[in-house]
Amino acid sequence: MRLSQPSGRWAIAATALGAGLVLLETTVLNVALPAIARDLGTGMAGMQWTVNAFALALAGLVLFGGALGDRYGRRRAYLAGLGLFALASLLGGLAPAIGWLIAARALQGVGGALLVPGSLALVQAAFHRDDRARAVGAWSGMSGMAGAAGPLLGGAVVDAAGWRWVFWINVPVAVAVAAAVSRHVPETRDEGAVRGRLDVAGAALAAIGLAGVTYGLTDTSGGGLLPEAAAVLGVLAMIAFVLVERRAEAPMLPPALLSHRRFGAANAASFCIYGAVAGMFFLVPIQLQITSGYSPLAAGLALLPITVVVLVLSPHAGTLVTRFGPRAPLTVGAVVCTAAALLAVRIGPDASYLPDVLPAVVAAGLGISAITTPVSIAVLSAVPDSRAGIASAVNNAVARAAGLLVIAALPLLANLPEDATHSPRALGHGFTVGMVACAGLFLLGAAASWYGIGRPDAPARSARHRHCALTTPMVEPPSNC
Incomplete structure (x- = not known):
C-alpha cells in the first residue's frame, strides 16, 4: 500500500482506531475512578485493581497475542480481540460490584492483547517501505490522540450519563472499526511462524x-x-x-530479538517513559478531583490541552524521525515530560488553572507527541519485517507491564492510605512524591534513548535504498541495520 492511496488511508484509520480504543479506555477510566469508588464502595486498592486488571491481562498476554497473529493472521487476531473487547466493555458497564468490574477489565485486557500487536504489525507489513515511517507516524498520532482525548471524554460522559457509559460507548465504535478493518485491511502473517508449537x-x-x-x-x-x-x-x-x-521451539520472546542493541534500548526507554506516563495519568485526574475540587468534567477539560497538542503535532513526528532518526525526538520528548511531571507538583488544594495546571498539561502534550512515533519506529526498524508482529507485541508488553508495575508501586512508594480518596491532605502529599518519581523515570528513559538507540542519522540512513555503484541493480538494506 501507499499512504497516498485511499485504501492506505482507510487502513491507517481502521487499525489506529482499534489501538486507540485500548488507550482511550485507560485514560477515560482514570477520570471516572472517583465516581466508581463512590458508587461501588471501594478505596485505593479497588481503584488500582480496576486499572491494573486490564493492564495485567494485556501485558501478560500481548506477546502470546502477537504470536497468534503472526501464525494465524494478524487481521484475524485483530478482529477477534476487537470482539472480545466490545463484549467485556458491555459487561463492565453492567457491573454491580467492584469484583465484577475488575473481572470485566481483565477480559478487556485479553481482547486488547489480541488487537494491539496486530494493529501496528498490519501497518508495518502492508505499507511500502518508503511510506512506513509516515504511516507509523500517522498511526501513532491517531491512536495517541484517542488516548489523549480520554480525560475530556471521560469527564463529559461521567457528568452527563454516569461512569457505566465509559464502557458502553466502546461497543458501537468497535463494531464500526471491525467493519472498516474487514473491508480495507489486507491479511498478513509470518510464514515462518506456522512451524512449532505455541508457547x-x-x-x-x-x-x-x-x-x-x-x-x-x-x-x-x-x-x-x-x-x-x-x-x-x-x-x-x-x-x-x-x-x-x-x-522453547517457538518462543514468544525470541532470544535473538534481544541481541539487537537498538531493540533493547528502545524497549528500555519504553519501560521508563510509558511507566511514568501511566503514573501521571493515574494520579493527576484523582488529584484534580479529590484535592483540587474539580468535577469529572472540569478535570477532563483541564487536561484538554494534551489532546490539542497531540492532535496538532503527532502527524509531524514521522517526518522528524525520517530526517533525524528516532533518538533525538525521543530523548527530547522524555526530557519535556520530565518537566511536565515536576510542574505537576504545583497542583494542590489552592491550585489555579493557568499558573499551576496548564503549564504541566501543555508540557505533557508536547512530550507525548514526540515520544510515540520514534519509539515505535526504533523498535520495528531493529528487526526483520517478518518479525514485526512479535516486535510490536514485545514493545507493547514492555509498555503495559511498566504502567502496571508503576501504578501498583506508586501508592506504596508515596505512602497513600487505602482511604486516600477521603483524605485530600494525605493524597496531596503522596501526589507530590509520585510526580517526582515519575520525573525520575522520564529522565531514565531519556538516558536510555540517547545512549542506547544509536546515532541520530542511523535510522534515516537505513530507511533508504543502497547502491553498490551506479551501474549495479538496487538492493534492499538489511532489515536490522
Whole structure:
C-alpha cells in the first residue's frame, strides 16, 4: 500500500482506531475512578485493581497475542480481540460490584492483547517501505490522540450519563472499526511462524509473574504473608519465563530479538517513559478531583490541552524521525515530560488553572507527541519485517507491564492510605512524591534513548535504498541495520 492511496488511508484509520480504543479506555477510566469508588464502595486498592486488571491481562498476554497473529493472521487476531473487547466493555458497564468490574477489565485486557500487536504489525507489513515511517507516524498520532482525548471524554460522559457509559460507548465504535478493518485491511502473517508449537508455557509464566508482583505491591494493607509470597512467586515465575524462552521451539520472546542493541534500548526507554506516563495519568485526574475540587468534567477539560497538542503535532513526528532518526525526538520528548511531571507538583488544594495546571498539561502534550512515533519506529526498524508482529507485541508488553508495575508501586512508594480518596491532605502529599518519581523515570528513559538507540542519522540512513555503484541493480538494506 501507499499512504497516498485511499485504501492506505482507510487502513491507517481502521487499525489506529482499534489501538486507540485500548488507550482511550485507560485514560477515560482514570477520570471516572472517583465516581466508581463512590458508587461501588471501594478505596485505593479497588481503584488500582480496576486499572491494573486490564493492564495485567494485556501485558501478560500481548506477546502470546502477537504470536497468534503472526501464525494465524494478524487481521484475524485483530478482529477477534476487537470482539472480545466490545463484549467485556458491555459487561463492565453492567457491573454491580467492584469484583465484577475488575473481572470485566481483565477480559478487556485479553481482547486488547489480541488487537494491539496486530494493529501496528498490519501497518508495518502492508505499507511500502518508503511510506512506513509516515504511516507509523500517522498511526501513532491517531491512536495517541484517542488516548489523549480520554480525560475530556471521560469527564463529559461521567457528568452527563454516569461512569457505566465509559464502557458502553466502546461497543458501537468497535463494531464500526471491525467493519472498516474487514473491508480495507489486507491479511498478513509470518510464514515462518506456522512451524512449532505455541508457547503456552511462556504465556502462563509471564501472566503469573506479572500478577504475583502486582498483587504483592498492591495488597499491602491486608497484613499476613500473602502479599510477600505472591511477590516471590511472581519473581520466580519471571525467572522461569526467561529459562523457558531460551529452550522453547517457538518462543514468544525470541532470544535473538534481544541481541539487537537498538531493540533493547528502545524497549528500555519504553519501560521508563510509558511507566511514568501511566503514573501521571493515574494520579493527576484523582488529584484534580479529590484535592483540587474539580468535577469529572472540569478535570477532563483541564487536561484538554494534551489532546490539542497531540492532535496538532503527532502527524509531524514521522517526518522528524525520517530526517533525524528516532533518538533525538525521543530523548527530547522524555526530557519535556520530565518537566511536565515536576510542574505537576504545583497542583494542590489552592491550585489555579493557568499558573499551576496548564503549564504541566501543555508540557505533557508536547512530550507525548514526540515520544510515540520514534519509539515505535526504533523498535520495528531493529528487526526483520517478518518479525514485526512479535516486535510490536514485545514493545507493547514492555509498555503495559511498566504502567502496571508503576501504578501498583506508586501508592506504596508515596505512602497513600487505602482511604486516600477521603483524605485530600494525605493524597496531596503522596501526589507530590509520585510526580517526582515519575520525573525520575522520564529522565531514565531519556538516558536510555540517547545512549542506547544509536546515532541520530542511523535510522534515516537505513530507511533508504543502497547502491553498490551506479551501474549495479538496487538492493534492499538489511532489515536490522
